[in-house]
Amino acid sequence: MMKIWGRTNSTNVRKVLWCAEELKLKYESIPAGGEFGLVNEASYLAKNPNGRIPCLEDGEFVLWESNVIVRYLAKKYGQESFAPADIQTWYAAEKWMDWASLSFGMPFRDLFWNLIRHSPEQRSEEEIALGIKHCTPLMAMANAQLEKTPYLSGSHLGIGDIPLGAIAYSWFSFPIERPSMPALEDWYEGLKSRPAYQKGVMSPLT
Ligand SMILES: N[C@@H](CCC(=O)N[C@@H](CS)C(=O)NCC(=O)O)C(=O)O
Missing domain, CATH: 3.40.30.10 (Glutaredoxin)
Incomplete structure (x- = not known):
């Protein structure tokens, strides 16, 4: 197996x-x-x-x-939605994977460690503020795309949604203030209703 x-x-x-x-x-x-x-x-x-x-x-x-x-x-x-035969549809989705990993990398890590893993004594408010400052415009970018298409991968859930979807679970669970981004929030609500997301992603944040 x-x-x-x-x-x-x-x-x-x-x-x-x-x-x-x-x-x-x-x-x-x-x-x-x-x-x-x-x-x-x-x-x-x-x-x-x-x-x-x-x-x-x-x-x-x-x-x-x-x-x-x-x-x-x-x-x-994968079937068509996860493995589109059209090369442009594939790469239009794939770019969101590298984007999510490369852009969120350090600021997301700083948020995660300070808000979830560090003890209160280890926590850096400065790193948390910087993490929020850097992650918020990236989330706004995804929100702008999700105002145009239901998924980052286009009309269906696909590879382009996976990295940000995994990050979004933490982002929306962090005890921080988030500016309203309705398209992003709707997309995240949709992910949370998927049994695959519940099983693969929504384990305790530790
Ligand atoms: N670019 C790699 C990063 C892998 C990575 O850094 N994984 C972390 C966990 S998110 C890790 O292995 N940490 C060491 C550990 O868990 O012992 C990938 O996307 O797979």
Whole structure:
């Protein structure tokens, strides 16, 4: 059976779990990373020399980098909405994956660690303020797209929605003030109603 390595409270692992759920794949979720360790053991490093999660094993085939795993699963196992045959539809969706990962990277991480993982003594209000300052215009950009199309991937949920969808779970759960963005909020409400999102993404924020 397909194996997905990585603790389920990781945003990058959530992307892969959610995608696998949307595609109705059978897989084994193996905790690794954080308190589960394993990632620096030789047997894991032989699969992923970065010592990071997630990592996918599909038979003999091993793949790391969350967005690439999502693209692989979509192309190998997805129907039209996840693997559009039209190259422009594919790339129009795919750009939102790299955009989400590259643009949100550090500011989202600062928010996540300060609001969820750090103790009150470790918390930096300055980093939280900066994180909100940088993430808010990015969310506004997604909101502007979602005023035009129901999903970042276009007319249907697809690969382009996965990275921001995983980030959105934390964003909308953080105890912070968020400016109103109705299209983004409607999109997020729609995600939350999907059993695949509930199973793949909505595990406790820790
Ligand atoms: N660009 C990589 C980043 C992978 C990454 O940094 N994963 C984090 C968790 S989100 C990790 O492995 N942290 C170490 C650990 O959990 O032990 C990807 O998207 O897969």
